[in-house]
Amino acid sequence: MVIIGLEAFTVRVQWEPAQNHDLGQTVEGTYLLLSLPGLAAGESISLVEFETGSHTSLYRTVHAAFQIYEDNDEHRKTRTQWSNWYTKVCPQDDLVVNYMATHNYRIPLVHYMMKENYYKKNARATPIIRQASYHFNWPELLAVANASVQTSRNRNRPPPITYLNNMELNDDRLSTYRNECSLYYTDLKAQSKSYLINILSHKVTSNGEGLSTSSKTKEALVQMIFDWDGITLQNMLRPLLPQNEVTVNAALEYRPYMNEPISIRNEIVINRAAFECFGDGKPLSIIITKLLTDLLNERDVRLCNCHTELNHSNRYYHARQKSIIVNPAANVFDEDFSINFDGATHLRSLFNFSTIPNNLNRESRYVFRYVFFPIWHVNELTAELLMIDMNNRSITLFDPLMSSSLENILMKQERVNQYKHALVQVFSNMENYPPNFNEWQSTLYNKRWVYDVLEYEDFCNLNVFLVLLLDMLLNDVCPVFHKYDLPIVRRRYAYSVMCGYI
Amino acid sequence: MKLLQDWKQTHDNKFPETLYLQLDGGAENANKYVLAHLEMLVAKRIVTRIIFSRLPVGHTHEDIDSCFAVIWNWFKRQTIKTPQEFKDFLEESSRNGKRPMEVVDILCVSNWKDFLRRHIDPELKYLHKLEDAMLQWSFEAVDCDNNFPFGVKTMYRAYASDEVVKIVKVSRFHAVTQDAALTGNDNGTDHDDDVDDIFNNQN
Numbered sequence A: 001m002v003i004i005g006l007e008a009f010t011v012r013v014q015w016e017p018a019q020n021h022d023l024g025q026t027v028e029g030t031y032l033l034l035s036l037p038g039l040a041a042g043e044s045i046s047l048v049e050f051e052t053g054s055h056t057s058l059y060r061t062v063h064a065a066f067q068i069y070e071d072n073d074e075h076r077k078t079r080t081q082w083s084n085w086y087t088k089v090c091p092q093d094d095l096v097v098n099y100m101a102t103h104n105y106r107i108p109l110v111h112y113m114m115k116e117n118y119y120k121k122n123a124r125a126t127p128i129i130r131q132a133s134y135h136f137n138w139p140e141l142l143a144v145a146n147a148s149v150q151t152s153r154n155r156n157r158p159p160p161i162t163y164l165n166n167m168e169l170n171d172d173r174l175s176t177y178r179n180e181c182s183l184y185y186t187d188l189k190a191q192s193k194s195y196l197i198n199i200l201s202h203k204v205t206s207n208g209e210g211l212s213t214s215s216k217t218k219e220a221l222v223q224m225i226f227d228w229d230g231i232t233l234q235n236m237l238r239p240l241l242p243q244n245e246v247t248v249n250a251a252l253e254y255r256p257y258m259n260e261p262i263s264i265r266n267e268i269v270i271n272r273a274a275f276e277c278f279g280d281g282k283p284l285s286i287i288i289t290k291l292l293t294d295l296l297n298e299r300d301v302r303l304c305n306c307h308t309e310l311n312h313s314n315r316y317y318h319a320r321q322k323s324i325i326v327n328p329a330a331n332v333f334d335e336d337f338s339i340n341f342d343g344a345t346h347l348r349s350l351f352n353f354s355t356i357p358n359n360l361n362r363e364s365r366y367v368f369r370y371v372f373f374p375i376w377h378v379n380e381l382t383a384e385l386l387m388i389d390m391n392n393r394s395i396t397l398f399d400p401l402m403s404s405s406l407e408n409i410l411m412k413q414e415r416v417n418q419y420k421h422a423l424v425q426v427f428s429n430m431e432n433y434p435p436n437f438n439e440w441q442s443t444l445y446n447k448r449w450v451y452d453v454l455e456y457e458d459f460c461n462l463n464v465f466l467v468l469l470l471d472m473l474l475n476d477v478c479p480v481f482h483k484y485d486l487p488i489v490r491r492r493y494a495y496s497v498m499c500g501y502i
Numbered sequence B: 001m002k003l004l005q006d007w008k009q010t011h012d013n014k015f016p017e018t019l020y021l022q023l024d025g026g027a028e029n030a031n032k033y034v035l036a037h038l039e040m041l042v043a044k045r046i047v048t049r050i051i052f053s054r055l056p057v058g059h060t061h062e063d064i065d066s067c068f069a070v071i072w073n074w075f076k077r078q079t080i081k082t083p084q085e086f087k088d089f090l091e092e093s094s095r096n097g098k099r100p101m102e103v104v105d106i107l108c109v110s111n112w113k114d115f116l117r118r119h120i121d122p123e124l125k126y127l128h129k130l131e132d133a134m135l136q137w138s139f140e141a142v143d144c145d146n147n148f149p150f151g152v153k154t155m156y157r158a159y160a161s162d163e164v165v166k167i168v169k170v171s172r173f174h175a176v177t178q179d180a181a182l183t184g185n186d187n188g189t190d191h192d193d194d195v196d197d198i199f200n201n202q203n
Helices: A054-068 A076-089 A096-103 A108-115 A118-122 A127-131 A138-148 A161-166 A172-200 A215-227 A230-240 A264-272 A284-296 A343-350 A413-428 A437-447 A462-474 A486-498 B002-010 B032-043 B065-075 B083-093 B112-117 B178-183 B188-202
Strands: A005-012 A337-339 A370-377 A382-389 A394-398 B018-023 B049-054 B136-141 B152-157 B163-170
Touching: A054 A076, A076 B083, B018 B032, B032 B049, B032 B112, B032 B136, B032 B152, B065 B083
Parallel strands: B018 B049
Antiparallel strands: A005 B163, A337 A370, A370 A382, A382 A394, B049 B136, B136 B152
């Protein structure tokens, strides 16, 4: 006997946002208010105005009641109650100001809360808040920051300027404090900029030549990354580019799936990231899965019909399942050779790839022409980038850290040959891979994968990010960073620096 | 706000530490202004913790609805002719019950929307829409630091429960036999044989 139909799974519901360093979420929790509401002296919260005709409507109601309950002894009490209700409760016109003046309706707590500053009085403020109104020099500030931010990774820096600006402190000494912080950050940025340019110019090699071991420099770099915004980052990268104008080819002729207006810069990025459609009806996932299976031979390559994706609707990140993406890495993560297969998601998270179709489900008829596979060697803490040209059936392997210079990215010939061999096998037998979605589902259900378990630990690697960046710069392309991508990029970057990966 | 105020007056001039809110999913309840207001309450340290829960879309019966049923039972044999009678009868009927009631005429309200709008993160949206809807929110007082500049840690989860049961459609080729469901011994190759047997028998 076979049970066919619906099956129940118990899924744990967890609080979000949870702590996830890979996602850039260093602590659990978030906040919704960017600034704390308050009222100045003599100010009060405005009131919602009455709708026009409210008074007339109320009057008609009472008038109708008077017609029903005629003026006699039987209805005298009722008429009196209606009359009292109209005169004592109802507004006499449509102006809420007049109503407030006559009725004095108020909720004491509203005014109480606004006038009494519970925040200052009762909050367990950190030493930074308590002492920031005094003048500090930098070492003292550092000591205060260290003492107060016990769990923060960035304990060796003063609070951000924006944080100070939000504080409700009206003291002249605060401006001095702010200025000192600004100078500190300016100095940090100057140091860090040259350091980053060294990295991007590949003056820093894997052997450590040119790599400063100064912790202060690393700290500076970390701080700078945390202070980046998209414009700054672009401006920093721009001098590294040749002076020639970027040319855009017609890579985006396949636009039927793109509903959003595409800027020129988006086209550049998409072109260089080499996401292009040629709709021959072969789902990307099926092809690539077979490819990976062949590549890895005996290795366990599993399918999953969900993947976690950034939800940009809020400032924080919330992982949720959405579409069919192969993600085998979670199962082979602890082996020597691990693969992060989720190239589309990876790239979308790094750059402004909102135009990439999100729904790679069974209805999709889109296949990417070029697919990037970040390949992560866990033990060596290195990464390769495998680019597959689905049209030309060719592959290219980028190995950033083993290469000695940007211009000569090392090609590992043996592995390339291995990949090519597998690729030929795949494409020669492509007709044998019709989309069989029952198999997809079976893998998911048999493994009892819980959506929330899929995390980003195999998701984004700094080395991959660097090689993407370098590849774009090589080709005269300045990447455009989406504002929501920046937290991930910068925090991954900073995390790697602090862990000594670079 | 009024309930908090009343609580304070009846509890040694102290606000409650934890506030539990259960609301339905109406737009007047499930919106970012309510959430921001709750966060502000904690930031101001009126309360130190707030648990906001709402019901899933399509579920309209919440705990307080049982009170309305009681009220309906009281009123079903009464004729109420004026607002004052409604107020008097309701308060009189509930006076000796577990939850004495009070009827308050609220004809004007503070414009919290305007008051909070400029302070709320503009990226907040879709908080209560479709699959992004989070049915439970927690606002907790914490120390002020860079991560929580106003001393409030806000968290959320998709359901107001530690565990939920998801119903998933299973294809016939990968369904679980009754024996396998009981024993956990799931042998996939046997399934196809079983299915084939069924089809053969039917034919």
